[in-house]
Amino acid sequence: MALRHAVLAALLDAELSGYQLAKSFGMGVANFWHALPQQLYAELARLEKDGLVAGREVVQDSRPNKRLFTVTGAGLAELERFTAETAKPSFMRDDLVVKVHSADHVDTAPLIAQLTERAGFARAKAELFTRLLEAMRGSRTEEEFLRRGERVGPYLTCLAGLAYEQVNQQWCERTAAVLRERQAARADR
Amino acid sequence: MALRHAVLAALLDAELSGYQLAKSFGMGVANFWHALPQQLYAELARLEKDGLVAGREVVQDSRPNKRLFTVTGAGLAELERFTAETAKPSFMRDDLVVKVHSADHVDTAPLIAQLTERAGFARAKAELFTRLLEAMRGSRTEEEFLRRGERVGPYLTCLAGLAYEQVNQQWCERTAAVLRERQAARADR
DNA sequence: GGCTTCATGTAAGTGGTTACATGATTGG
DNA sequence: CCAATCATGTAACCACTTACATGAAGCC
Known part of the structure; x- marks a missing residue:
């Protein structure tokens, strides 16, 4: 369960949609984690269900509507808890x-x-x-x-x-x- | 399916048991891949079933018996094929x-x-x-x-x-x- | 008229982690 | 006597990947 926290951390700096997150995590600015769009949409759904992020619908014309997500108080508390927990070693796998x-x-x-x-x-x-x-x-x-x-x-x-x-x-x-x-x-x- | 090839590559230099592989892959000399003992035993069983490695029983007294594995011709061919196949990018996940x-x-x-x-x-x-x-x-x-x-x-x-x-x-x-x-x-x- | 971008997912499969099980021998 | 080492696994679960689906707008 680390993608959760990567998503929460990414949302600290900006309110983003699944699509925007997917671009960061897919490549480009993904300097701290990697994930595919499907994973992100699924994770955002779970995070919202658990009350760690809040989504709001943004209606656009000449573009599909989108949902922007923000970290809630509970989300920030979860990040705090995660950060304090002892880290497991990371391994090279290439x-x-x-x-x-x-x-x-x-x-x-x-x-x-x-x-x-x-x-x-x-x-x-x-x-x-x-x-x-x-x-x-x-x-x-x-x-x-x-x-x-x-x-x-x-x-x-x-x-x-x-x-x-x-x-x-x-x-x-x-x-x-x-x-x-x-x-x-x-x-x- | 990358652990397969990591195991094959590790067996190029020495005939090893699952236990010995587990030590290398678990930490210490695991300079090129990481895996847990359970994974290795399972993978060795699969590799043997597919004829890519061959195991031989070594009877020991005052130590449990063990099975040492070697790469077969088919195993080497599989490594050759894998090495030629275009590599997917590796990502940081920490x-x-x-x-x-x-x-x-x-x-x-x-x-x-x-x-x-x-x-x-x-x-x-x-x-x-x-x-x-x-x-x-x-x-x-x-x-x-x-x-x-x-x-x-x-x-x-x-x-x-x-x-x-x-x-x-x-x-x-x-x-x-x-x-x-x-x-x-x-x-x- | 076809390719890319925006926007969001479902479903099936593979690979990795966590937890548990067993049993003898050597070293402090 | 207790811990570590040798030696091998099973079972359940979770995370990640691959394949597929849909649809409108903008760009060359």
């Missing part, structure tokens, strides 16, 4: 890493391609995060913003996303380079 | 990051404690990985080993684990420091 583990026993050409592609995605995400951070801190320096800004939570999670994507990119590039070099050396013999 | 996102709205004391604890674990894991890498490359330099070593897959995945734990540690420490400082500043007013 197909690509499994593939690299068996690199010496299989054809490396498609692996190199996947590593290169992944490096590109990571780089794009890192750039996006860099811009988001700039937007959040405005004219202030990072130090200054983190000391006196009113809302640093999203900034700190964005820093986590940035660091994560940067090492991801570096590792993918280096691994691809190593495998390429070994492939070339094999071809020589 | 309770602690969700908690930090809502840091401005909740009591930060327990959060700081969790971040500090997590930093400690990350540091311990990073040190373990450093030692594993040294053991794998022996007297060679990293450059040299990656160029001419016979088995670099596990080395590369261990490098991924090391980088991951290092940024994890740094982020946790910095985030804890930021939250501590803000807590102190609030107490002053």
